[in-house]
Amino acid sequence: MTGSNQQGNLQDHSDLSHGVCLGFDTRAIHHAFDPAAFSRAVQPPVFLTSTYGFESVAANDAAASHGGRLYAREYNPTTEILEQRLANLEGAEAGLVVTTGMAAFGTLILSLLSQDDELVVHNTLYSNTVAMVEQGLPRFGIKVVPVDLSEPSNLDAAITDKTKLVYFETPVNPLSTILDIAAIAERAHGLNVKVAVDSTFASPALQRPIEHGADIVLHSLTKYINGHGDTLGGALLGDAETLHMLRETGLRYITGATLSPHSAFLILRGLKTLSLRMERHSASALAIARMLEAHPAVAWVSYPFLESRSIARKQMTQGSGMLAFGLHSGFEGARTMLDRLQLVTRAVSLGDTDSLIYHPASILRARQSIRKDAHLIEGVGEDLVRLSVGLEDVSDLIADLRQALQVL
Ligand SMILES: *Cc1c(COP(=O)(O)O)cnc(C)c1O
Numbered sequence: 001m002t003g004s005n006q007q008g009n010l011q012d013h014s015d016l017s018h019g020v021c022l023g024f025d026t027r028a029i030h031h032a033f034d035p036a037a038f039s040r041a042v043q044p045p046v047f048l049t050s051t052y053g054f055e056s057v058a059a060n061d062a063a064a065s066h067g068g069r070l071y072a073r074e075y076n077p078t079t080e081i082l083e084q085r086l087a088n089l090e091g092a093e094a095g096l097v098v099t100t101g102m103a104a105f106g107t108l109i110l111s112l113l114s115q116d117d118e119l120v121v122h123n124t125l126y127s128n129t130v131a132m133v134e135q136g137l138p139r140f141g142i143k144v145v146p147v148d149l150s151e152p153s154n155l156d157a158a159i160t161d162k163t164k165l166v167y168f169e170t171p172v173n174p175l176s177t178i179l180d181i182a183a184i185a186e187r188a189h190g191l192n193v194k195v196a197v198d199s200t201f202a203s204p205a206l207q208r209p210i211e212h213g214a215d216i217v218l219h220s221l222t223k224y225i226n227g228h229g230d231t232l233g234g235a236l237l238g239d240a241e242t243l244h245m246l247r248e249t250g251l252r253y254i255t256g257a258t259l260s261p262h263s264a265f266l267i268l269r270g271l272k273t274l275s276l277r278m279e280r281h282s283a284s285a286l287a288i289a290r291m292l293e294a295h296p297a298v299a300w301v302s303y304p305f306l307e308s309r310s311i312a313r314k315q316m317t318q319g320s321g322m323l324a325f326g327l328h329s330g331f332e333g334a335r336t337m338l339d340r341l342q343l344v345t346r347a348v349s350l351g352d353t354d355s356l357i358y359h360p361a362s363i364l365r366a367r368q369s370i371r372k373d374a375h376l377i378e379g380v381g382e383d384l385v386r387l388s389v390g391l392e393d394v395s396d397l398i399a400d401l402r403q404a405l406q407v408l
Pocket of ligand 1: 100101223
């Protein structure tokens with residue numbers, strides 16, 4: 001089984017597979033959970049404990065010398081199932097889950113980079129990742145070099161002998177543009193630099209960056225992987241050596257951002273339906289992108305599978321549920337349209353069962369009254385509206401969007 005991760009005592013269901021690799025959905029439901037180890041419970045139990053006791057000092061010594069399953073900041077049986085299952089689905093050797101996607105980014109960067117190291121990033125990223133690279137990391141002496149990775153050859157000038165990592169999202173939040181994972185990884189590896197990809201917008205059901213050459217994958221589990229808008233979480237997936245380091249330094253004492261086992265349980269439950277949900281998110285988003293593209297009030301639409309865009313089709317199986325668009329009536333038109341919506345919820349976040357819509361420039365203007373240095377992310381215009389297409393009937397979503405656009 002690709003990337004199966006057998007650090008723990010949990011089976012990988014290879015006994016069910018008769019030696020054949022099980023499909024993605026089967027693994028999303030069963031991988032790394034052995035009911036026999038848990039009173040034959042069909043669903044994984046939630047272990048609410050802060051620490052683990054030992055029958056003797058010698059047993060405690062043995063545990064401490066084998067990765068230290070002593071304390072729940074670093075080890076929890078419920079959480080371990082989620083980590084092994086996510087690693088398996090991404091084709092990674094190992095995984096680590098933490099409280100949020102931002103905690104995953106902090107854990108990654110603060111574990112792998114030190115003072116005077118350099119980080120190369122794509123010039124458009126999730127807004128709080130931008131805040132971290134612009135305001136957070138320079139305080140620790142880490143230099144951040146933003147480049148346009150839609151042209152992978154830009155890496156040649158950006159990478160120096162101090163560069164430790166190349167980091168980007170694809171699809172890119174909030175533009176829904178696509179970066180070529182294989183082309184970027186090939187260039188970076190040619191210069192001996194590792195590549196980490198934030199694959200939150202796609203989820204492993206649609207895109208597995210490691211198969212295209214990436215070294216590490218980051219997810220905000222808050223989004224599609226949990227999928228129900230009822231908990232936060234983050235994940236890092238990659239080779240066993242790096243993940244060991246991320247757990248033993250990043251999680252243990254740098255961030256301490258341990259996911260609660262209850263959240264791990266919720267995310268395991270969401271994960272069981274991931275590919276079913278992604279199919280519907282993708283089909284509905286494509287239909288909505290086509291409707292918007294043909295609408296006279298709409299100036300532009302960005303959705304990965306709208307055209308026969310070759311890079312998206314090369315690395316994703318479907319386009320996911322995220323799209324961006326702008327109206328001819330720009331900033332004011334976006335505000336009017338959002339106010340008129342009755343079914344689609346005005347909210348940040350994404351990847352939920354419920355459709356969510358967000359106008360970054362409006363939030364920004366409001367925020368500037370309390371934060372003078374707040375600015376729009378590179379590539380994000382005042383007109384940009386981001387839509388996370390949910391699992392409602394697509395005919396209802398299209399009707400709501402149409403009536404909201406009618407006056408524009
Ligand atoms: C939401 C998001 C994050 C941050 O995740 P949280 O769980 O909200 O901390 C990181 N990257 C992308 C692409 C996101 O959409």
